[in-house]
Amino acid sequence: MELDREMLLYLYRTMTTIRHFEERGIPETGQRGMSGSVHSSAGQEAVPTGICAHLTEADYIGSTHRGHGHCIAKGVDPKLMMAELFGRVTGPNKGKGGSMHIADMSKGMLGTNGVVAASVPLAVGAGLTSKLQNLGRVAVAFFGDGGANQGVLHECMNLASVWKLPVIFCCENNGYAESTPVEYALSTARVVDRAPGYDMPGIHVDGMDVFDVFEAAGEAVRRARSGEGPSLLECRTYRYYGHTVFDNPLSYRTQEEQDYWRGRDPLKLFRERVADGGQVTQDELDRLDDEARELMEDAIRFADESPLPEPLEIYDDVYVDYPIGMMSRGINLEV
Amino acid sequence: MTTAMTPTTSRELRYREAINEALRQEMERDETVIIMGEEIAGGAGREHLGIVDAWGGPFRTTVGLIQQFGNQRVLDTPLSEAAFVGTAIGAASTGMRAVAELMFVDFVGVCMDQLLNNAAKMRYMFGGQVKVPFTMLTRIGAGFGSAAQHSESFYSIFSHIPGLKGVVPSDPYTAKGLLIAAIRDDDPVVYFEHKGLYGDTGPVPEEPYAIPLGKARTVRSGSDITLVGISRMTWVCTEAAEELAKNGVNAEVVDLLSVSPIDYDLIIDSVRRTHRLVVVDEDTPVCSLASDICARVAEEAFDYLDAPPSRVTAPHTPVPYSRPLENLYVPNAARVVGTVERLVGR
Secondary structure, three states, rough: OOOOOHHHHHHHHHHHHHHHHHHHHHHHHHHHHOOOOOOOOOOOOOHHHHOOOOOOOEEEEOOOOOOOHHHHHOOOOHHHHHHHHHOOOOOOOOOOOOOOHHOOOHHHHHOOOOOOOOOHHHHHHHHHHHHHHOOOOOOEEEEEEOHHHOOOHHHHOOOOOOOOOOOEEEEEEEEEOOOHHHHHHHOOOOOHHHHHHHHHEEEEEHHHHOHHHHHHHHHHHHHHHHOOOOOEEEOOOOOOOOOOOOHHHOOOOOOOHHHHHHHHHHHHHHHHOOOOOOOOHHHHHOOOOOOOOHHHHHHHHHHHOOOOOOOHHHHHHOOOOOOHHHHOOOOOOOO | OOOOOOOOEEEEEEEHHHHHHHHHHHHHHHEEEEEEEOOOOOOOOOOHHHOOOOEEEEEEEOOOOHHHOOOHHHOOOOOOHHHHHHHHHHHHOOOEEHHHHHOOOHHEEEEEHHHHHHHOHHHHOOOOOOOEEEEEEEEOOOOOOOOOOOOOOOOHHHHHOOOOOEEOOOHHHHHHHHHHHHHHOOEEEEEEEEEHHOOOOEEEEOOOOOOOOOEEEEEOOOEEEEEOOEEEEEHHHHHHHHHHHOOOEEEEEEEEOEOOOOHHHHHHHHHHHHHOOEEOOOOOOOOOOOOOHHHHHHHHHHHHHOOOOEEEEOOOOOOOOOOHHHHHHOOOOOHHHHHHHHHHOO
């Protein structure tokens, strides 16, 4: 697949930004006492990058608990994301959501989501809106190999197929649902083996290779946008770290396996693929790494300098319109 | 019964017809309003056989909508509550005003995650970035021999969840006005239809009107005790009040109408005058609306009370099938009268 120089730089910049966000932002969040439920997507960068390269801000995505990469690939500002992780009011969610709920409606980002596969129907609903209002938008529902076994996903694949909605179901199969290996939990060899049951194409790609993801996603997005209905994409990938920062993955997987996948690092693979292409140089890619590194330092500074929420903001945005007395009646938070 | 909200110009409609009219008028007013659910038209996809609107809804509350608005705005769904309730929430958060029908509230288990973790929390978790103008129609009420999985009145579960609103219309007038208000509201609202009220008739204005969410109404004035009714229990309260009047006990009856927000102020104002409270609730008693209202009154109006705030509810059991047992399950006027007589010392 021939990609122009601009697209090559875009793909690498997105992946290295995600990588640097995970590697730098997560430990910094932990140092500020908010590491609770932060999930690193390091290792999985090629998937959101290759898919969202086909989307505009008007398109929608629904994301997972491991969603920083989806946010960045969909155009959410990493500085604002860092502020959200630090619980600051300058975060897109005003510090009310944190890592597992980052949303930016202005970018078509319907939220990372703390319940496995729970964002899938939101993406399907966005696809329904697009279809009913003839907006020409598509929606991508991201989920993991754990989410592949959630009932709501299967109901949604059936519904989206019956209604021919412009939806791409994207499984990021990183091999583990928390500590449970996919080969234990999945009844079929691959998640895409289930696609025929919903009368939609199932495409299996190397989720460490952004070019492979990009090519398959292009066809799925084209199909959705032209009204031909949904597709299921399975991207085989790997998370470098545990389920959360508290998890030691070597309690359920081998060093040898980790080394194998690290050897197929998506940024490294990218560099190998473009080495002979001549359109971009390794020096240019080094500079993108440096820019991402600097961006994270700026983001951390921005987040640290941003204010924390005021106490009474606890009552804000529960509803559009609701008597505050119903939420606060008999409760004295100041005592 | 007297109420400031009683219309002056209207005609008689059944409760189910009032629901249908509210849906039709809102779909006419706003083309982003869509409705989806199981059998809401029925016989879906058989237009080529001349079949359209085979059922008109399981209780005929949606009859005629598909002919008027077409199958892109009146969407029969597969039996996939998690998918279509979640899809309606997703559509509502991206520009539609979506209504979904859950056939019976007992079925909420299969789609509760979408209500609890998406509809109720998205606006808060997202820092106010999104509105979710989503209405879920569902059904409550025992007394029809439908047993434990088609008869519950579990509105209290939804009252418990910040981010959701809920309404319990008790007659055709409130059925129409509260449904219009629910659809126009920018927050998720659960609308509880009582199966025992569908055939009831009452005056309903022809023009669209909205009854404010979160406001109860006084349907009978009295000075000796406040009876709070929820949905059909309002009419159990008025029946009891008439019985009590024969013994010289003058009961005030409040029709709750909204289960979130709850109009505590109207109830407390009433109790300050009557000094006694009984909440009549078809739901089970533990952690119920009845318990909540009694607790609130005890906290805020303790000095006005001449008797313990009390509850008449279903027993803490599933709904039984056999007729004599089901009759015992649903609160009735005799139980209300017995409770009141103990509280007033007669």
